[in-house]
Amino acid sequence: xxxxxxxxxxxxxxxxxxxxxxxxxxxxxxxxxxxxxxxxxxxxxxxxxxxxxxxxxxxxxxxxxxxxxxxxxxxxxxxxxxxxxxxxxxxxxxxxxxxxxxxxxxxxxxxxxxxxxxxxxxxxxxxxxxxxxxxxxxxxxxxxxxxxx
Ligand SMILES: CC(C)(COP(=O)(O)OP(=O)(O)OC[C@H]1O[C@@H](n2cnc3c(N)ncnc32)[C@H](O)[C@@H]1OP(=O)(O)O)[C@@H](O)C(=O)NCCC(=O)NCCS
Numbered sequence: 001x002x003x004x005x006x007x008x009x010x011x012x013x014x015x016x017x018x019x020x021x022x023x024x025x026x027x028x029x030x031x032x033x034x035x036x037x038x039x040x041x042x043x044x045x046x047x048x049x050x051x052x053x054x055x056x057x058x059x060x061x062x063x064x065x066x067x068x069x070x071x072x073x074x075x076x077x078x079x080x081x082x083x084x085x086x087x088x089x090x091x092x093x094x095x096x097x098x099x100x101x102x103x104x105x106x107x108x109x110x111x112x113x114x115x116x117x118x119x120x121x122x123x124x125x126x127x128x129x130x131x132x133x134x135x136x137x138x139x140x141x142x143x144x145x146x147x148x149x
Contacts, residue, residue, distance in 0.1 A: 005049060005055060007049075021073060022071075028133070043059050043070065057072075065100055067104070103147045115145075124146060128143055
């Protein structure tokens, strides 16, 4: 992990790179419109950068004392270097600022590296949505995870 990376609020100039990374990283990627709508809906949208290069990003939704992790992505080639962990620490810090009690997320059952990252950071499985996501073979379950801050 480089020392001079920083996590900043998303600005519209980041959008093209974010969408490019999103398309490489997800089976059903968010569209440009979803990112714009999500930004306009006042979700917290932050980008991890090294110099001007985008390494990853996240989008979270605050609702009363709960937070939902809507998107977390590290670009290919920069995964497994601790950046996902760095982003999660930033999310925890933002949540504490607004007195969030619980954080929730959904993850594909097959996404073992994401599940491991979440478990290492204290998330537990709290439910399953059967056949929730599409995949190459048809459908797969979503695992709901939660963390009490
Ligand atoms: C899931 C995702 C966000 C994880 O981000 P990441 O930056 O790879 O995560 P981290 O590097 O912080 O941790 C992941 C692994 O790297 C390991 N790691 C951390 N620092 C490391 C280092 N310096 N050297 C080698 N490995 C390291 C961690 O131990 C962990 O390993 P493990 O999975 O074997 O336990 C990323 O893989 C991603 O964007 N995937 C595509 C999109 C996606 O699936 N998003 C989540 C949807 S719910």
